[in-house]
Amino acid sequence: MTDSHLAASASPAGTASPRPTWRDYLALTKPKVISLLLWTTLTAMVMAAEGWPGLWLLIVVSLAGYASAGSAGVFNMIIDRDIDLRMKRTAGRPTSSGLIGTREAAIFGTALQVLSFLALWVWATPLAAWMSLAGFFTYVVIYTLWLKRTTWHNIVLGGAAGCFPPLVGWAAVTGDLPLVAWFLFAIVFFWTPVHFWALALMIKEEYREVGIPMLPVVHGDRLTAAQIWLYAIYTVVLSVMPVFFQAVGGLYFVAALGLGAWLLVLSWRLRGHVMAGRKIERPVTLPLYLYSMLYLALLFLAGALDRVLLA
Ligand code: HEM
Ligand SMILES: CC(C)=CCC/C(C)=C/CC/C(C)=C/COP(=O)(O)OP(=O)(O)O
Numbered sequence: 001m002t003d004s005h006l007a008a009s010a011s012p013a014g015t016a017s018p019r020p021t022w023r024d025y026l027a028l029t030k031p032k033v034i035s036l037l038l039w040t041t042l043t044a045m046v047m048a049a050e051g052w053p054g055l056w057l058l059i060v061v062s063l064a065g066y067a068s069a070g071s072a073g074v075f076n077m078i079i080d081r082d083i084d085l086r087m088k089r090t091a092g093r094p095t096s097s098g099l100i101g102t103r104e105a106a107i108f109g110t111a112l113q114v115l116s117f118l119a120l121w122v123w124a125t126p127l128a129a130w131m132s133l134a135g136f137f138t139y140v141v142i143y144t145l146w147l148k149r150t151t152w153h154n155i156v157l158g159g160a161a162g163c164f165p166p167l168v169g170w171a172a173v174t175g176d177l178p179l180v181a182w183f184l185f186a187i188v189f190f191w192t193p194v195h196f197w198a199l200a201l202m203i204k205e206e207y208r209e210v211g212i213p214m215l216p217v218v219h220g221d222r223l224t225a226a227q228i229w230l231y232a233i234y235t236v237v238l239s240v241m242p243v244f245f246q247a248v249g250g251l252y253f254v255a256a257l258g259l260g261a262w263l264l265v266l267s268w269r270l271r272g273h274v275m276a277g278r279k280i281e282r283p284v285t286l287p288l289y290l291y292s293m294l295y296l297a298l299l300f301l302a303g304a305l306d307r308v309l310l311a
Helices: 003-010 022-028 031-049 055-079 081-085 102-123 126-147 154-174 179-202 204-210 215-244 250-275 282-310
Strands: none
Touching (some): 022 055, 022 102, 031 179, 055 081, 055 126, 126 154, 154 179, 179 215, 179 282, 215 250, 215 282, 250 282
């Protein structure tokens, strides 16, 4: 579908097209998703610094991190504007409705990415700038352009994009990436399928209609629930590993076990529900989807608190 088609569907014939406001540009950056991405960045900074990383660095990394992930969201919405238009959840996006043209969105996204890269390079560290660019590349090229429309492995492999923000935060503080930073990467990597497939089970019909091969569309609810359970186990096991490398202490250990136990309970409950041959119902999937986000936020908070206390 061309831009003019998209624009035509946004405004009735004969009426002037509405002009986008700053809110529409903000919507292109997926602010709610970024809030959690940034949380993993900022808590990773505290972990790396084993304390307060400094106000200036926090401000730079927050703004640049937002701009980089926001830029990734902009390009995702440009590339996916055809399918987004056909799904209820995403139909109102400014690139799909034609409110913001592809050219304007691309200029906006490019400016955000360039500014973010330069800011991280100059005021944080070059490694942080490269990690941020790697996250952008993984999300836009590997996930959105390549895997999303071609394989159900899209989430596992493309999900690596969301693992870069903690690396950005860590590298911004120390300029290197020790093993513990890679544990944070791995935790988000194995967490992502739990987070996304719980949601995908609820909205799989939309994905089916637009031909996106998400796991529940391709292999059904049973395999999806089994995979969620498996990835929840991986996540919890990985989450406690940093303790054995003495990167974090007792406070984190207790939090990881407690938070992880509930992740396992909700995943097991969902698995049992589906294996019993019952239809997917929101009361079993929604709590897992919502809790997945609380889980990650609190786990990273526990890591930060622990390393400050340990120092
Ligand atoms: C390939 C990886 C991922 C995919 C495909 C994915 C997909 C999604 C989708 C489709 C939604 C629903 C958004 C909406 O309702 O418009 C969502 C929500 C959300 N995701 Fe993810 N996600 C991924 C990774 C992540 C990561 C790494 C984070 C943060 C660390 C994250 C944080 C969030 C948050 C905070 C929401 C709630 C947004 C809201 O309430 O509108 N996601 N995710
Ligand atoms: C460091 C850095 C720049 C990292 C980028 C990380 C990043 C932007 C992760 C985004 C994860 C996400 C929102 C996936 C949903 O895409 P989707 O296309 O499946 O969802 P949609 O249908 O809502 O568009």
